[in-house]
Structure formats: structure tokens, C-alpha cells
Amino acid sequence: MLQRTFQHIPGVGPWREKDLWSRGIRTWDDFPAAGEGVALNRKSDDVARARIAETRDALARRDLRKLAELLPSREHWRLYPEFQDDAVYFDIETDGREAQAPTVVSLFDSKGLHVFIQGRNMDALPEAMAARRLWVTFNGSCFDVPVLRDYFGAGRFPVPDAHIDLRFVTRRLGMGGGLKEIEGKIGAERPPHMKGVNGYDAVLLWRAYQRRGDVEALRFLVEYNLYDAFQLRTLMDVAYNRGADELNQDVPRLPVFERGDVLYDVSRIILELGPTERDEQTLARVRAMEQDG
DSSP, rough: OOGGGGGTTTTTOOHHHHHHTTOOOSSGGGSSOOOOOOOOOOHHHHHHHHHHHHHHHHHTTTHHHHHHSSSSSSGGGHHHHHHGEEEEEEEEEEOOOOOOEEEEEEEEEEEEEEEEEETTTTTGGHHHHHHHSSEEETTTTTHHHHHHHHHHHHHTSSSOOOOHHHHHHHHTTTTOOOOOHHHTTTOOOOGGGGGTTTTTHHHHHHHHHHOOOOHHHHHHHHHHHHHHHHHHHHHHHHHHHHHHHHHHOOOOOOOOOOOOHHHHHHHHHHHOOOOHHHHHHHHHHHHHHHOOO
């Protein structure tokens, strides 16, 4: 899709792009060279050829940041196939307080699943996210990223080269709704014990862990958050394919990610979440209070 994109040319929006396609100018290579025809108008064509050359050069250098600057943000989904190996899909849970501190953050990238937990390893999150140039979230531009930036500070929290927020991509494709609702529409439902669990439940699970050292509550919370992260890979693949379908473009469709490839890792991560020394101290305190009562 990227090399069929013309909306990076000044004055070209969705309608004019479709008009170019309908006239046989379907890729950058089809745009007429100087003196070989007119695509927009003579003045605009000179600008268009310069912008196409600039974009082609950025792609050859795999300069994702430059490409993201050139393309309208609503069309950043078109960057995905070229840079999916650089992508990280992530989601956060918070403590539910006004300041919204992150409690659990799950990342999924080409190396697998990674979990960051408040009081354990949350401080390592910025470096892990800085290693990935393309971020994929659902409503992350409105919630997840601002929460993390406020928590770590703008000076420490990284800025990606590009960020695809699937909330807005799916809405434009007529797949509106929350993440769980859309998962049901595309056949990516969660297992029975995870259905109906929501963000407020995540807050309650964290509080149970904090107040009582309830490691089972933490395990459930982490499992819930992991699904929020790796399901984004499936949704991204589906959304890209549907976007290409909507535009009637003859480009290769992406194989849709199957979560079976990561379920073993989910189980392993959950089982490895044993109690910390602090958890054991909390549990001992709760037990002492119960005996005193």
C-alpha cells in the first residue's frame, strides 16, 4: 500500500488519490515523468515528483520517522507491512487513581511477550519501548501513552517514529466499538474465564494484590493484560487487510496472526509470577490482623 500512496503529495487527499488510481496511476512508478503527461497539473506535478522522490528515498533508507512525517497520520496504517518487524503492540493497566499510575504493562514484539509490573521491573519499561520504532495500540494515543509519559516524565519516556492507534483505524473501517467487541467481530474471542473482564476489574485485581499479597489476583491481572497486548497483532493484520480491501487495491494481504503461537508463553509467564518478599510480608500482616480479630 505504501508505494500506492499519493496522499503525501500537497493537495492530494483521499478523493484525488482515488482519481489517480482510476486513471491508471496506481503506484509511484506510474506517475508521469516530466514531459510525459500531466497527472494533476503542470505546477503540482513538479511538486508531486519531488515528494515521491523524497518518499522513495526515505523508504530505501528505512527512515520510518521521515515517512510518518510525510504521510497524514490517518494513513500511517499503510506503513505497517514494511515495518512490522519493528513493531511493538502494548497495553497498560493503571491503579484507577486520579494520577493514573501504571500497574502492569505488557509488550508483544518479534522477540515475544514482555511484562512490566509496578514494584518489580516497571522502571525498565522506557528502555524496552525505545527499542521499537513502530508502536501499535488501541486508544493508546489518548490513554496509554499520556499515562506513561506523565509517570516517567517526557525526558525519559521515548517517542516512537510512528504510532498506529487501532481505535481510529478500525472506526474508519466500520469496525467501531471497544477492543473486546471488535475481537468478537473478527473471531478472536477470549477464553471463557476472560470474557466480561474489564478495566475496572483490573483495578480491583491490583488492589487485591497490593492489600493482601494475593498473587493469584496478580496472575489473573497479568493474563488479562497480556491478551490486551498480543490481540492487537491479530487486529492490526485484519485492519490492514480490510483497509486494502476497502480501497480495492491489488496488494498482498497479510497472514493474520494466530494467538496459539504465544499461549504457551502466557502460561509460563503467569506461573513464574511468584510472591516477592514484600508480598510475603503483606500476607503475613494480613494473617496477623485476622488472628488479632
